[in-house]
Amino acid sequence: MPVRDVFVTLEGRELQLRFDLGAWAALEDHGYALEDLLATFRAGKLNVRGVLILLWAVLETNDPR
Secondary structure, eight states: OOOOOEEEEETTEEEEEOOOHHHHHHHHHTTOOHHHHHHHHHTTOOOHHHHHHHHHHHHHHHSOO
């Protein structure tokens, strides 16, 4: 399956949504396990909190502080 770049524009800045090791580490740093989130999604229990956590981790690595 090909991987495509996904871009979003927030506050006039274009950011790339890419789940990399930095995003995975951000999840773990805040006490979330990627395996648990994905298992929840695979079980058909898609929830807003899980989606927001993944989106936050991806965006966090676009804007390192």
